[in-house]
Amino acid sequence: MPKQCNAENSITGVGVSARAPHLPLILQQKPNIAWFELLVDNCFAKGGLDYHMFEALAAHYPVVLHGVQLSLGSYDGIDVDYIQRVVDLKKRLNGVWYSEHCSFSGFQSARTPDLLPMPYTKESMALLLKHIDQVQQLIQEPLRLENISYYHHTHPEQEAEFFAELVQRSGCRILLDVNNIFVNSVNFSFCPQAFVKAIPLDKVDQIHVAGHTKEVVDGKVRLIDTHSGPATDEVLCLLEFTLKACLAEPRSNLPSVNIEWDAQIPDWPMIMLEVDKISVVMDKVRLPPVIVEA
Amino acid sequence: MTINGTGSLSLQQWQHQFMAQAQKAEQSQYPEHQRHYWLGLRGWLRKVYQQLEPLLGDELDRIFDGFIACHPLKSSNLDCFEAVFIEHLAQLKPKYVDVAKADYALYQSYYAADAKAFQFAAFSALSTKQLDHTTFNLAPWFRWVESKQPLDEIWHAFKSGNTEAMEVLLRRKAKCSQVFFSVRPDFQPQLIKASSQDIALLNAINLNIPLANMGDWQAVLPAWIEKRMVDQFQVLH
Numbered sequence: 001m002p003k004q005c006n007a008e009n010s011i012t013g014v015g016v017s018a019r020a021p022h023l024p025l026i027l028q029q030k031p032n033i034a035w036f037e038l039l040v041d042n043c044f045a046k047g048g049l050d051y052h053m054f055e056a057l058a059a060h061y062p063v064v065l066h067g068v069q070l071s072l073g074s075y076d077g078i079d080v081d082y083i084q085r086v087v088d089l090k091k092r093l094n095g096v097w098y099s100e101h102c103s104f105s106g107f108q109s110a111r112t113p114d115l116l117p118m119p120y121t122k123e124s125m126a127l128l129l130k131h132i133d134q135v136q137q138l139i140q141e142p143l144r145l146e147n148i149s150y151y152h153h154t155h156p157e158q159e160a161e162f163f164a165e166l167v168q169r170s171g172c173r174i175l176l177d178v179n180n181i182f183v184n185s186v187n188f189s190f191c192p193q194a195f196v197k198a199i200p201l202d203k204v205d206q207i208h209v210a211g212h213t214k215e216v217v218d219g220k221v222r223l224i225d226t227h228s229g230p231a232t233d234e235v236l237c238l239l240e241f242t243l244k245a246c247l248a249e250p251r252s253n254l255p256s257v258n259i260e261w262d263a264q265i266p267d268w269p270m271i272m273l274e275v276d277k278i279s280v281v282m283d284k285v286r287l288p289p290v291i292v293e294a
Numbered sequence: 295m296t297i298n299g300t301g302s303l304s305l306q307q308w309q310h311q312f313m314a315q316a317q318k319a320e321q322s323q324y325p326e327h328q329r330h331y332w333l334g335l336r337g338w339l340r341k342v343y344q345q346l347e348p349l350l351g352d353e354l355d356r357i358f359d360g361f362i363a364c365h366p367l368k369s370s371n372l373d374c375f376e377a378v379f380i381e382h383l384a385q386l387k388p389k390y391v392d393v394a395k396a397d398y399a400l401y402q403s404y405y406a407a408d409a410k411a412f413q414f415a416a417f418s419a420l421s422t423k424q425l426d427h428t429t430f431n432l433a434p435w436f437r438w439v440e441s442k443q444p445l446d447e448i449w450h451a452f453k454s455g456n457t458e459a460m461e462v463l464l465r466r467k468a469k470c471s472q473v474f475f476s477v478r479p480d481f482q483p484q485l486i487k488a489s490s491q492d493i494a495l496l497n498a499i500n501l502n503i504p505l506a507n508m509g510d511w512q513a514v515l516p517a518w519i520e521k522r523m524v525d526q527f528q529v530l531h
Contacts, residue, residue, distance in 0.1 A: 045406075111369060112317065
């Protein structure tokens with residue numbers, strides 16, 4: 001399959017987050033996948049097997065770059081060296097775009113390998129605008145900003161409005177994670193469709209889908225964003241809703257959709273089944289409505 | 295924007311509170327984010343110290359947790375965090391420290407930069423006088439560990455999934471320390487036992503001793519170049 005991006009240097013169709021256990025098979029069999037998402041934090045090694053496999057993957061498929069360790073919302077500022085490494089990587093792998101989360105992962109001398117929510121305040125807005133501007137100046141293009149899942153917040157109902165305003169004011173674009181929206185909607189009892197409708201959907205370039213797990217704590221259902229299984233039917237429904245809503249916007253194509261599977265990673269054929277499932281949803285949305293004559 | 299804010303918390307207070315709750319060892323107000331912190335760090339340590347898992351079983355998680363409790367994560371650069379674990383292990387399980395050192399060396403070898411192609415043409419064009427003044431560089435992935443335990447055999451037993459053999463080999467101790475190299479001639483790091491000539495050559499290279507003063511040790515140099523353990527040379531003026 002030749003490496004192809006469209007004229008807008010964008011990507012379409014269903015992509016997969018490339019994970020180390022699948023790389024040898026992908027490079028050998030070259031499965032029919034439209035594009036791959038690479039985790040930049042896994043690609044910073046200066047050499048070795050992973051380094052060469054990611055290069056080989058990027059030589060054959062379009063790739064988008066995704067990060068988890070920038071800590072965009074850190075009060076203490078962002079790590080410019082980290083962004084510079086992303087810039088170098090994007091150039092080396094010819095990455096189509098770079099995405100990061102609307103979150104923080106550290107404060108002063110404390111760090112966590114987790115994505116923590118920002119408070120939805122004017123102070124947060126100002127800080128994120130400043131940091132997104134810094135990132136966009138360094139990468140010389142719009143950042144793709146992703147909404148996160150979280151488990152504690154004083155005002156979860158304000159997230160969609162905050163996120164939408166941040167996108168509009170910063171000039172960044174959106175990586176919309178529908179699994180995160182669904183997980184938060186159950187945990188904080190809000191309408192996931194209303195969340196989607198509040199987002200400027202003309203700015204959505206990519207959608208994430210993933211699996212989550214269910215726990216019962218004190219008799220209450222709690223969803224955890226584990227990325228440890230296939231996307232649930234509810235998440236696929238929300239994906240379909242989102243894609244349809246995107247099509248209603250003034251835009252030329254559907255956003256690309258990416259499958260994330262990070263824990264209990266299955267054999268590759270299972271991932272292909274997920275690709276087929278998502279492709280069915282995308283095809284369904286693309287089909288013109290059937291007109292029934294009286 | 296109609297946002298209501300966070301009650302009385304400033305952004306600094308909000309972030310401080312989240313981090314404090316995530317890193318807590320005892321009961322946290324934010325148990326999911328606490329779990330992500332502890333499981334994330336355990337996962338990183340487990341990825342580095344692979345041989346410890348079959349040797350220590352469930353006890354390993356308790357050791358990791360004890361370490362994480364004493365060493366809260368301070369940087370997204372994990373090198374310091376991961377390396378310091380060996381010191382922690384030395385207090386609790388000294389018998390396993392050298393195995394952990396071997397794991398760390400292999401881990402570093404895996405992710406290190408590639409060796410450069412040795413410039414054979416330029417090397418063979420050197421005059422005898424220039425050769426006498428030539429020093430060498432180790433490949434970026436070259437690491438070594440000293441131990442009285444047969445680390446190479448323990449590692450081979452680990453690779454073949456033989457935990458019983460690992461236990462037996464751990465009890466076997468040489469009279470004096472031996473040196474083991476962690477090398478990556480292809481992409482998979484290997485642990486090999488160094489000969490006395492290898493050790494002498496390693497010392498000579500580390501001390502920038504030129505070829506003329508290497509004596510008999512230089513006999514193993516061609517093999518090192520072939521295995522890309524040495525990847526560059528320079529002529530001292």
